[in-house]
Amino acid sequence: MTDTPTQLFIGGSWVAAADGATMPVDDPATGEIIAHVADAGAKDARLAEDAAAEAQEEWARTAPRVRSEILRRAYEIIIERTDELAHLMTSEMGKPLAEARGEVAYAAEFFRWFSEEAVRIDGGGGVLPDGRNRMLLSRRPVGPCLLITPWNFPLAMGTRKIGPAIAAGCTMILKPAPQTPLSSLALAAILKEAGLPDGVLNVVTTSRAGEVCEPLLRGGRIRKLSFTGSTQVGRLLLAQCADKVVRSSMELGGNAPFIVFEDADLGKAVDGAMLAKMRNMGEACTAANRFFVHRSVAEEFGRQLAERMGGLVVGPGTRDGVDVGPLIDATGRAKVEELVADAVERGARVLVGGRTPAGPGCFYPPTVLTDVDPGSRLMDTEIFGPVAAILTFDDENEVVSRANDTPWGLVGYVFTEGLDRALRVSERLEVGMVGLNTGLVSNPAAPFGGVKQSGLGREGGRVGIDEFLEYQYLAVPVR
Structure with missing residues (x-):
């Protein structure tokens, strides 16, 4: 204007x-x-x-x-x-x-x-x-x-x-x-x-x-x-x-868990991950921060997510065909760089992205990390950037405990085709909102907010x- x-x-x-x-x-x-x-x-x-x-x-x-x-x-x-x-x-x-x-x-x-x-x-x-x-x-x-x-x-x-x-x-x-x-x-x-x-x-x-x-x-x-x-x-x-x-x-703040069970529809889960992670370049309090994927489907989920993330076009938001704009400022980008570097030093593998491009602007590429150490800083820090960090789990009780092991409780995402499990896990998550087989929860007609900190x-x-x-x-x- x-x-x-x-x-x-x-x-x-x-x-x-x-x-x-x-x-x-x-x-x-x-x-x-x-x-x-x-x-x-x-x-x-x-x-x-x-x-x-x-x-x-x-x-x-x-x-x-x-x-x-x-x-x-x-x-x-x-x-x-x-x-x-x-x-x-x-x-x-x-x-x-x-x-x-x-x-x-x-x-x-x-x-x-x-x-x-x-x-x-x-x-x-x-x-x-x-x-x-x-x-x-x-x-x-x-x-x-x-x-x-x-x-x-x-x-x-x-x-x-x-x-x-x-x-x-x-x-x-x-x-x-x-x-x-x-x-x-x-x-x-x-x-x-x-x-x-x-x-x-x-x-x-x-x-x-x-x-x-x-x-x-x-x-x-x-x-x-x-x-x-x-x-x-x-x-x-x-x-x-x-x-x-x-x-x-x-x-x-938020530290949203994104949980993919072994019976999940992986197509839905990847679509949901793209929404939950990449809305606003990951600069959202509702952004999925910690991806907990059942060990039996983790490799395939990571492969598909990396393929989708790697296909996104990064550039100025005013340019036609651009999917991912810059982060808000140099400080925000430096934080993302440091969190990724820490995870890699602790043994994480980079499936796609992970390197800051040369040139002007505060750009950072869509990044998928796997084999992430639970002690990595990005596990207890709101990333606020286009980085998906994947960890594996074997048991429902285990993943619920890990998902709740945070001071924050804004939103969680659950992907499963089992109705009983969907209700059971959603009710156990210590969050104010749950996206069940969807990566988008925000709606003016729904109450938005969280619990804990x-x-x-x-x-x-x-x-x-x-x-x-x-x-x-x-x-x-x-x-």
Whole structure:
């Protein structure tokens, strides 16, 4: 989008950072700077907080149907501008255009879903057990929210948080990742065009996250934090929320097991592996991290997966025919390189990939490793890259134990043709979501989230709006 804003969005207006600071946005395919956007500081955060707090009371009184129609208009605008938004996303984070278009559709669907949920907020009532009193329950917005989104799905992570906040009647401050601010700024412009009142959404782009976020969480006016990012940062934010008991929901790291039993349909399993591993170049919290394959089918599964991975075309996301774009930055690529090198030093065999190409950009080839030592660092580290690490197993109890042997519990994948085993293993996995004979679990109509150190709460589905609502109980004596 050639007219994408580059300033902060506060109180319905586009403004420069108070100290005039800006930060560059790089194209990870070339390393070139594509834009400079405002780099907010503490003063800008206070202005955004003022705007959200001032707008909250009136916005909370807005009719649910009005909120619903704003979200529906925004959905329609996003769909109309799919190509523009996809090009913008590809330019700032690298994913191929076909995948970026898919994310635009996914992102828009959150607005359509929550436009429908906005008019279904209900309460309850009834006679209390003593028979003399009545109970009336109502649900109301939690209040001003701080939304913090990651760089890997810059549009969809915004709509997944903004959608339910708008539907519930909450105002908000959105802080996008510094690597990908342009998609969030474009989204703010779309919502303004769709009729969102001034101050309801404020977007603060910054490279100074601590200077911006901590005062907001400790200040007392922000009543809700919704964060998607690393477990390490999530712990820090939870500590900052403790002072004012800020309600929190968090979607944190993952270490997804991908289990292939001896009775699995290997065609389905390889198809599922390609989805679960290669979506977004492997830069997804739902990405399969540890491939546990039954010893009797491990060699054939590895061969087929390596053939499919090796056939993928790596290059700039804007180029026709490209399947795999660059990783987000040099730091992300260096992490993948180090994890692969560690696994190889411990005896892993490289079936395909494993070598960083020469030239500009943060590219890394699709890689399949087999004979991976369980002590390898990539077994307990979120890879966030296009690397499939295969280990073998012999027994169901053994593989369930190994799959659960991690602090994380976001998603797991199970491939088997046996119904009993499918249900039994899925129920034993310590995860918030299971892909059964599929490598794709994300859907706006389903609750997304994990257990253990993968997070708190759920996003999407019928329960997604609950994170932004409080109950109020009214006791009514009847004489």
